[in-house]
Amino acid sequence: QVQLVESGGGVVQPGGSLRLSCAASEFTFSNYNMHWVRQAPGKGLEWVAFIPYDGSIQFYADSVKGRFTISRDNSKNTLYLQMNSLRTEDTAVYYCAKEFESFDIWGQGTMVTVSS
Amino acid sequence: QAGLTQPPSVSKDLRQTATLTCTGNSNNVGNQGAAWLQQHQGHPPKLLSYKNNNRPSGISERFSASRSGNTASLTITGLQPEDEADYYCSAWDISLSAWVFGGGTKLTVL
Numbered sequence: 001q002v003q004l005v006e007s008g009g010g011v012v013q014p015g016g017s018l019r020l021s022c023a024a025s026e027f028t029f030s031n032y033n034m035h036w037v038r039q040a041p042g043k044g045l046e047w048v049a050f051i052p053y054d055g056s057i058q059f060y061a062d063s064v065k066g067r068f069t070i071s072r073d074n075s076k077n078t079l080y081l082q083m084n085s086l087r088t089e090d091t092a093v094y095y096c097a098k099e100f101e102s103f104d105i106w107g108q109g110t111m112v113t114v115s116s
Numbered sequence: 117q118a119g120l121t122q123p124p125s126v127s128k129d130l131r132q133t134a135t136l137t138c139t140g141n142s143n144n145v146g147n148q149g150a151a152w153l154q155q156h157q158g159h160p161p162k163l164l165s166y167k168n169n170n171r172p173s174g175i176s177e178r179f180s181a182s183r184s185g186n187t188a189s190l191t192i193t194g195l196q197p198e199d200e201a202d203y204y205c206s207a208w209d210i211s212l213s214a215w216v217f218g219g220g221t222k223l224t225v226l
Contacts, residue, residue: 035215045153045161045204047215059213095160102151102206104172106160 002027002105004096009110016086016114022079022096022107030054030074033099036081038092039109048094049081064090086114120145120205122218129226132195138188138205138218150188150205152181155220161204164190192223200225 008020020036036048049070050059058070069082079096091114097103121139128134138150153161165171165181178193188205205218 044202044220045155045206045217047206047217050215061214101170102163102166103153103161104163104166106162108160 002098004098004105004107006094006096006107006110009094009112011113011115012086013116014086014088014114017082017084018086018112020081020083020094020096020110020112022081024077024079024098027098027105029072029077034070034072034079035097035099035103036068036070036079036094037097037103037106038090038094038112040089040092043092046092050099051079083112086112088114090114119216120150120207120218122203122205122221124219125222125224127224127226128195130195130197134192134195134199134223136190136192136203136221136223138190140186140188140207140209140216142186143211144186144207144209144216145183145188145205146186147210148208149183150181150207152179152188152190153204153206155202155204157201164203195225197225199223 003025005023033052035050038046038048051070055072067085071080093109095109096107098105149167151166152164155161164179169181180191182189202220204220209216
């Protein structure tokens, strides 16, 4: 069935970098817009970034603008999130989500912990 | 970015009806409506409805959504134990060029 699988999470020190990946399967990845959404421990959902099906533009939440970069490789059916200058407040589960009218398919998430 | 406003918690009895609300403004909920997502503890969110009252396949008819002005609502009829979860609304905000979420409502089924 339609599936999204995130990877690349882990523990990183403040100021460090991580690159998250989201592998898509069982749907035509290149036809769909994609998002990253995060959820800090015990908190609600926070939209992080958006990229359309062709990668032509990117939108970011103010909290990550200038530090995170969303990208995609349609030949590999993979979505990415490059995270630089990480802060303790970036600690969260990061989900990738496919967009059809809204966030219709979600991955299981990957945990990112920013701590010294 | 300013988010949407949801009550933190709602409690209802088994088999009763719960109505959850989500208040935004004319740039988000009032513009294109809201989507609703359900999240059980330890699981990713699941889309329940989009553009106010369109349900993805497989979503029970017990879930129905609506909008009045800048406020969206999700009504759940015949509450079941498995409906106990966190519920989030979301919308595209045309002035922010960003998606916004509500803070979530924790629904308890008594």
